[in-house]
Amino acid sequence: MSKDIRIKKGLDLKLKGEAAHKVAQVTRSKVYAVKPSDFHGVTPKMVVKEGDNVKAGEVIFFSKSDEKVKFVAPVSGKIQEIKRGEKRVILEILIAADSQDVFVEHSKKNPNDLSTEEVKAHLLASGCWPFINQRPYDVIANSADTPKAIFISAYATAPLAADVEFVLENKLEAFQVGIDALAKLTSGKVHLSVKGKGKSIFKDVKGVSMHQVYGPHPAGNVGVQIAKISPINAGERVWTVTPQDVAIIGELFLTGKYNATRTVALVGSEVKEAQYYNVISGAAIEDLVGGKIAGDNVRIISGDVLTGAKVKMDGNLGFYSNTVTVIPEGNTYRMFGWMPFASPSVHSASRTGLSWLMPGKKYAPNTNLNGEERALVVTGEMEAVMPMDIFPMQLLKACLASDIDKMENLGIYEVAPEDFALIDYTNTSKLEAQQIIREALDLMIKEVG
Amino acid sequence: MKFLRDKIDQIKKPFEKGRKFEKFAPAINALDTFLYVPNHTTKHGAHIRDAVDLKRTMITVVLALVPALLFGIYNAGYQHFIQIEGSDMSFGNLFFHGLWKVLPMIIVSYAVGLGIEFAFAIFRGHEVNEGYLVSGLLIPMVMPVDLPLWMLAIAVAFAVVIGKEAFGGTGMNIFNPALLARAFAFFAYPTFMSGDKIWVSDASTIDGVSGETILGSLAQGKEVAYSTMDMFLGFIPGSIGETSTLAILIGAFILIATGVGSWKIMVSGVIGAALTALMFNAVGLTALMNFDWMNHLVVGGFAFGIVFMATDPVSAAQTDKGKIIYGLLIGFFSILIRVFNPAYPEGVMLAILLMNTLAPTIDYFVVNGNIAKRKKRLAKSKQLKSA
Numbered sequence: 162m163s164k165d166i167r168i169k170k171g172l173d174l175k176l177k178g179e180a181a182h183k184v185a186q187v188t189r190s191k192v193y194a195v196k197p198s199d200f201h202g203v204t205p206k207m208v209v210k211e212g213d214n215v216k217a218g219e220v221i222f223f224s225k226s227d228e229k230v231k232f233v234a235p236v237s238g239k240i241q242e243i244k245r246g247e248k249r250v251i252l253e254i255l256i257a258a259d260s261q262d263v264f265v266e267h268s269k270k271n272p273n274d275l276s277t278e279e280v281k282a283h284l285l286a287s288g289c290w291p292f293i294n295q296r297p298y299d300v301i302a303n304s305a306d307t308p309k310a311i312f313i314s315a316y317a318t319a320p321l322a323a324d325v326e327f328v329l330e331n332k333l334e335a336f337q338v339g340i341d342a343l344a345k346l347t348s349g350k351v352h353l354s355v356k357g358k359g360k361s362i363f364k365d366v367k368g369v370s371m372h373q374v375y376g377p378h379p380a381g382n383v384g385v386q387i388a389k390i391s392p393i394n395a396g397e398r399v400w401t402v403t404p405q406d407v408a409i410i411g412e413l414f415l416t417g418k419y420n421a422t423r424t425v426a427l428v429g430s431e432v433k434e435a436q437y438y439n440v441i442s443g444a445a446i447e448d449l450v451g452g453k454i455a456g457d458n459v460r461i462i463s464g465d466v467l468t469g470a471k472v473k474m475d476g477n478l479g480f481y482s483n484t485v486t487v488i489p490e491g492n493t494y495r496m497f498g499w500m501p502f503a504s505p506s507v508h509s510a511s512r513t514g515l516s517w518l519m520p521g522k523k524y525a526p527n528t529n530l531n532g533e534e535r536a537l538v539v540t541g542e543m544e545a546v547m548p549m550d551i552f553p554m555q556l557l558k559a560c561l562a563s564d565i566d567k568m569e570n571l572g573i574y575e576v577a578p579e580d581f582a583l584i585d586y587t588n589t590s591k592l593e594a595q596q597i598i599r600e601a602l603d604l605m606i607k608e609v610g
Numbered sequence: 611m612k613f614l615r616d617k618i619d620q621i622k623k624p625f626e627k628g629r630k631f632e633k634f635a636p637a638i639n640a641l642d643t644f645l646y647v648p649n650h651t652t653k654h655g656a657h658i659r660d661a662v663d664l665k666r667t668m669i670t671v672v673l674a675l676v677p678a679l680l681f682g683i684y685n686a687g688y689q690h691f692i693q694i695e696g697s698d699m700s701f702g703n704l705f706f707h708g709l710w711k712v713l714p715m716i717i718v719s720y721a722v723g724l725g726i727e728f729a730f731a732i733f734r735g736h737e738v739n740e741g742y743l744v745s746g747l748l749i750p751m752v753m754p755v756d757l758p759l760w761m762l763a764i765a766v767a768f769a770v771v772i773g774k775e776a777f778g779g780t781g782m783n784i785f786n787p788a789l790l791a792r793a794f795a796f797f798a799y800p801t802f803m804s805g806d807k808i809w810v811s812d813a814s815t816i817d818g819v820s821g822e823t824i825l826g827s828l829a830q831g832k833e834v835a836y837s838t839m840d841m842f843l844g845f846i847p848g849s850i851g852e853t854s855t856l857a858i859l860i861g862a863f864i865l866i867a868t869g870v871g872s873w874k875i876m877v878s879g880v881i882g883a884a885l886t887a888l889m890f891n892a893v894g895l896t897a898l899m900n901f902d903w904m905n906h907l908v909v910g911g912f913a914f915g916i917v918f919m920a921t922d923p924v925s926a927a928q929t930d931k932g933k934i935i936y937g938l939l940i941g942f943f944s945i946l947i948r949v950f951n952p953a954y955p956e957g958v959m960l961a962i963l964l965m966n967t968l969a970p971t972i973d974y975f976v977v978n979g980n981i982a983k984r985k986k987r988l989a990k991s992k993q994l995k996s997a
Contacts, residue, residue: 174658180693243706271880301966304699328954342724344761392987394984394987394988394991397991408729422628450962458715460651460657462657464657466657466658467656467657467658468656468658471657486657487657488657491647491649491651491652491653492649494615494647494649495647496645496647496648497645497646498647499647499663499665499666499669500666500669501642501666501669501670501673501868504647504661506660506809507661508660509660509661509662510660510662511660511662511667511868511869511870512867512868512869513661513662513666513667513670513868513869513870513974514662516661525920526659527658528652528657528658529649529650529651529652530648530650530651530652531645531647531657531659531660531661531662531663532647532648532659532662532663532664532665532666533643533648533650533663533737534735534737535663535664535739535740535780536739536741536779536780536781536782537781538739538741538780538781538923538924539667539668539870539923540666540923540926540928541872541923541930541933542929547705550980550983552927552929552977552980555928555973555977561827570981570984570985571977571980571981571984572980572984575788578655582655582656583656585655585656585659586656586658586659586660587662588660588891589660589662589663589664589666589667590664590781591659591663593654593655594653594655595656596654596655
């Protein structure tokens with residue numbers, strides 16, 4: 162059974178610097194990093210010390226709240242430094258890489274021959290578990306749960322996001338095995354959503370409930386798809402995995418190795434030649450981006466422009482990142498830029514600019530806030546980019562007031578911060594919607610669990 | 611341009627954190643941000659942001675008000691000369707007379723209102739919100755041209771302090787501040803807000819002026835001396851900005867085209883008023899009931915109210931469905947009050963204020979529909995599980 166997903170509300174931001182369909186290798190970084198901040202809500206308990214030698218796929222820390230959830234080294238090498246911040250919070254674990262990886266060898270397995278518990282144990286032990294996220298709350302899945310269903314969105318609609326179909330073109334076998342493994346984990350179905358227009362390379366994937374997705378961003382957001390296919394009720398758990406991670410899971414079963422290599426799109430208006438690169442997660446940003454960008458006053462984002470995290474040139478690629486975006490910093494003044502129809506180079510989803518008259522135009526936005534934070538005045542604009550059956554402004558207000566009952570009633574379990582990313586972008590009052598939702602979800606974890 | 615920017619940065623130095631005038635930073639920032647969009651960059655969430663901000667939104671409304679304002683100024687002069695001087699005057703003379711009357715009102719309104727807004731911003735330590743840019747222009751436009759400036763000032767102070775800041779400032783107010791100012795003046799100084807002497811400037815200086823509004827004379831059972839075209843174009847006595855439906859329609863077009871004003875409220879408001887008026891036309895017992903439904907739409911403050919006041923997003927219903935109900939009811943009550951209460955011929959003001967109080971209730975029911983749906987879904991899934 163499949164159900165098409167058609168969405169009207171939303172916004173496709175057309176930006177300059179789309180990746181050409183070419184893949185290149187990136188020189189091996191000297192130092193790789195694992196950042197606990199990539200795993201929201203996880204407090205790491207270290208297993209290794211500075212100076213220890215680790216193999217690729219060897220456990221370096223586990224989650225304090227769920228000891229079964231382990232995090233592994235992406236490369237083999239020596240633990241160079243465990244960087245700590247205030248109150249000794251672990252910021253990142255730096256691994257000085259060997260010239261060639263030595264892997265932890267797991268046995269090759271066919272998930273179809275395994276029981277649910279065996280698949281689970283294998284994913285936990287190999288360090289692949291963190292690829293599985295849960296809704297509600299948008300955190301790493303609890304290994305004790307059995308989810309209602311598992312959702313995979315193989316259609317990325319975020320601005321300049323890596324093209325899933327291109328990235329996984331040659332990894333379909335691993336992808337299928339990954340799907341088989343995931344199917345063991347749920348009592349329900351594995352839902353795979355693919356692009357509606359044109360022919361999808363995933364059309365022959367077996368063991369899934371396939372959905373064709375049509376419409377503007379955030380149609381590709383897994384949360385929007387869940388809301389259309391089978392909305393989450395209070396108390397229910399569903400899991401989500403991104404397609405590249407499904408392939409990594411599949412590769413684990415096929416080869417017995419945890420291979421953290423992924424194909425990352427390097428995009429954005431400041432990138433000289435936007436294209437794809439094969440790179441191991443945690444690699445130095447310098448090795449991926451260095452020498453490939455035009456300006457020097459830029460922001461490098463691990464992820465897309467709406468939901469990614471800011472990284473420095475001497476920082477490292479995030480655990481989940483499939484896209485690295487480089488855009489100009491916007492720390493400049495714009496004279497009379499607030500006038501209606503002024504600054505045609507700055508896109509506006511509202512009709513107070515000229516953008517709506519030039520639907521095909523591509524923009525090179527910078528990081529300027531384009532105004533200052535103000536009280537909530539304008540209504541209706543949030544609803545225009547929220548395809549879920551949710552009252553976004555009312556929910557955000559309930560979140561700001563920490564009114565748990567109301568948040569529950571208005572659908573907090575159905576949303577993740579990324580679903581509010583376009584509201585971050587379009588809202589007149591410059592409200593930080595994603596941050597508000599993230600804090601509200603954290604409150605719910607604490608109060609409801 | 612670099613020179614100007616440097617100069618401003620230099621002026622702003624003493625207002626920085628930890629410096630002498632730190633507390634007054636909101637005031638200087640408000641002025642600076644009118645010249646330049648500041649260099650603030652995104653810190654959380656989405657890294658890029660839309661070009662629209664509250665300043666741009668508010669200025670769009672001000673632009674939409676300009677046609678009605680210009681006509682209002684002209685009409686103030688026109689009414690004065692045809693009623694009192696009785697001679698043909700040049701366009702320039704008419705306009706200048708209007709300007710002479712209206713400009714001081716605008717200046718007083720902005721000076722008093724923005725003064726209070728700045729004071730509250732400094733006192734509370736937040737930036738100055740742009741909302742008053744619109745309210746400050748709306749208030750003089752809904753007043754009679756002869757209203758003494760001190761009364762205007764008091765009405766403005768009341769609207770901003772009691773109507774807005776007491777509730778927590780911009781975005782928190784329950785009532786439309788501009789309408790509140792008018793309602794305050796209306797009940798506090800009734801002799802200056804209604805009657806037949808106040809709508810034409812200097813009318814009180816001589817006797818025998820037919821300076822009544824159309825609704826006022828209808829309420830007294832008199833004949834209407836104006837054609838529908840006069841009413842539509844606006845060559846009639848009335849509050850400064852309300853008379854020309856044509857100029858207001860231009861404003862409505864700007865608001866709808868830019869998406870700043872809710873077309874849902876405007877359209878449903880017009881439909882609500884038209885249906886109610888048609889209903890009364892069918893009954894037809896009094897002069898006001900018999901007043902043609904089309905004339906109802908073009909006369910008095912209805913058009914101005916529904917386009918510029920009812921669409922104030924803060925005091926209106928906030929949900930899409932709610933906006934339609936809200937608009938319909940404003941239309942309905944406007945005509946109802948006009949027809950049944952001759953003491954308040956200007957029904958639209960009271961209708962909007964009434965609906966301002968009811969808007970949260972409308973939204974409550976709309977949002978509750980969504981909540982009920984969610985609860986039903988939960989109950990159903992529980993049932994399935996236990997079965």
